[in-house]
Amino acid sequence: MAQLQVDRLSIRYGQYLAVDDVSFDVREGEFVSLLGPSGCGKTTTLRCIAGLETASSGRIAIGGQRVADGSWEVPPNKRGVNMVFQSYAVWPHMTVFENVAYGLRSQRVPTAELTRRVRDTLEMVGLGAFEKRYGTELSGGQQQRLAVARAVVTSPRLLLFDEPLSNLDAGLRERMRVELTELQRRLGRTSVYVTHDQAEAMAMSDRVILMRNGRIVQQGTPRDLYETPNCRFAAEFVGNANLLPGVLDGPGRIRVGDLRLNAATPASGDADLLVCIRPENVQIAGEAGGENVFAAQVERVGYLGNSLSCEISAGGLRLRADLPAHSRMQQGASIHLRVDPANITLVPEVAEAAI
Ligand SMILES: Nc1ncnc2c1ncn2[C@@H]1O[C@H](COP(=O)(O)OP(=O)(O)O)[C@@H](O)[C@H]1O
Numbered sequence: 096m097a098q099l100q101v102d103r104l105s106i107r108y109g110q111y112l113a114v115d116d117v118s119f120d121v122r123e124g125e126f127v128s129l130l131g132p133s134g135c136g137k138t139t140t141l142r143c144i145a146g147l148e149t150a151s152s153g154r155i156a157i158g159g160q161r162v163a164d165g166s167w168e169v170p171p172n173k174r175g176v177n178m179v180f181q182s183y184a185v186w187p188h189m190t191v192f193e194n195v196a197y198g199l200r201s202q203r204v205p206t207a208e209l210t211r212r213v214r215d216t217l218e219m220v221g222l223g224a225f226e227k228r229y230g231t232e233l234s235g236g237q238q239q240r241l242a243v244a245r246a247v248v249t250s251p252r253l254l255l256f257d258e259p260l261s262n263l264d265a266g267l268r269e270r271m272r273v274e275l276t277e278l279q280r281r282l283g284r285t286s287v288y289v290t291h292d293q294a295e296a297m298a299m300s301d302r303v304i305l306m307r308n309g310r311i312v313q314q315g316t317p318r319d320l321y322e323t324p325n326c327r328f329a330a331e332f333v334g335n336a337n338l339l340p341g342v343l344d345g346p347g348r349i350r351v352g353d354l355r356l357n358a359a360t361p362a363s364g365d366a367d368l369l370v371c372i373r374p375e376n377v378q379i380a381g382e383a384g385g386e387n388v389f390a391a392q393v394e395r396v397g398y399l400g401n402s403l404s405c406e407i408s409a410g411g412l413r414l415r416a417d418l419p420a421h422s423r424m425q426q427g428a429s430i431h432l433r434v435d436p437a438n439i440t441l442v443p444e445v446a447e448a449a450i
């Protein structure tokens with residue numbers, strides 16, 4: 096049985112539908128991200144799971160227990176849920192120990208057990224040596240860990256994170272992403288994690304739920320989303336993509352501009368297609384001829400250190416190709432490129448209108 100079940104959830108503010116018929120499950124121990132651009136309804140969904148927002152319609156169950164059914168709801172403190180916010184709201188006037196102890200004190204946990212649980216949790220997040228410090232005496236990364244410790248110490252059935260890393264600068268954000276992922280693996284807590292950062296969602300999650308305009312666009316593993324996006328928005332939001340209008344030209348054959356290419360994935364129906372080619376899947380071919388090899392001209396080269404971000408023209412099209420830095424590609428060069436048929440994904444153009 097799923098630890099969290101969200102079933103046809105909608106949330107209105109007056110006339111405005113902030114969350115529109117959203118359904119998803121999270122299994123015990125699973126880490127699932129809600130990903131999408133600002134304003135797409137991620138926080139509103141999360142707050143409704145926590146009981147901080149009232150549903151207009153739909154149902155939510157946590158650990159098999161119904162907590163919301165339309166506007167009927169169980170109060171937040173009876174849901175067994177804890178939330179880590181963007182501003183971690185570490186209490187500056189309390190020590191690290193007291194910050195973590197707070198939730199247990201309000202549950203009237205006996206002193207000996209409280210001390211043991213606070214110390215175990217601080218140890219687990221690597222703050223064992225800091226229990227006497229005050230919130231203000233911690234670095235951004237340490238405050239982040241303290242916020243996690245505070246959320247897990249009461250053993251909630253579900254952890255909710257709302258963009259907890261967005262306030263950190265880029266370097267620290269990446270380190271904390273790794274740290275939080277490791278911590279999560281060790282704790283194995285069922286979690287829903289909200290972020291607008293696709294790299295963060297991809298790197299941390301078992302499953303990603305991509306949202307737009309209050310609706311779910313696609314859900315699946317990070318690999319599912321990246322390799323088989325179901326619409327233009329999904330292809331562009333998760334990673335970089337060349338999206339080129341194409342037409343079917345026989346079984347497994349497509350025409351894109353003046354190029355004729357083989358694609359491994361079969362196209363469904365006769366709708367117009369978007370052909371998705373990731374920049375890193377464009378390779379340099381040694382010579383002309385061979386499957387999916389085409390002539391191209393290098394229009395622009397950007398040196399990124401680990402690769403060259405090139406704009407190329409081929410068959411009357413412009414596309415982006417990330418080529419190896421050691422290839423020393425120059426602007427104006429005439430080359431041959433190749434895309435493996437397995438790396439050509441066909442995205443139905445029609446799905447876009449329905450979202
Ligand atoms: N209390 C509110 N009253 C009116 N509109 C709101 C309220 N909270 C959120 N919204 C609107 O609902 C939409 C979704 O917001 P939110 O869930 O915060 O988006 P996200 O977290 O994905 O950035 C936004 O358009 C936002 O302006």
Ligand SMILES: [Mg+2]
Nearest residue numbers: 134137138139
């Ligand atoms: Mg938000």
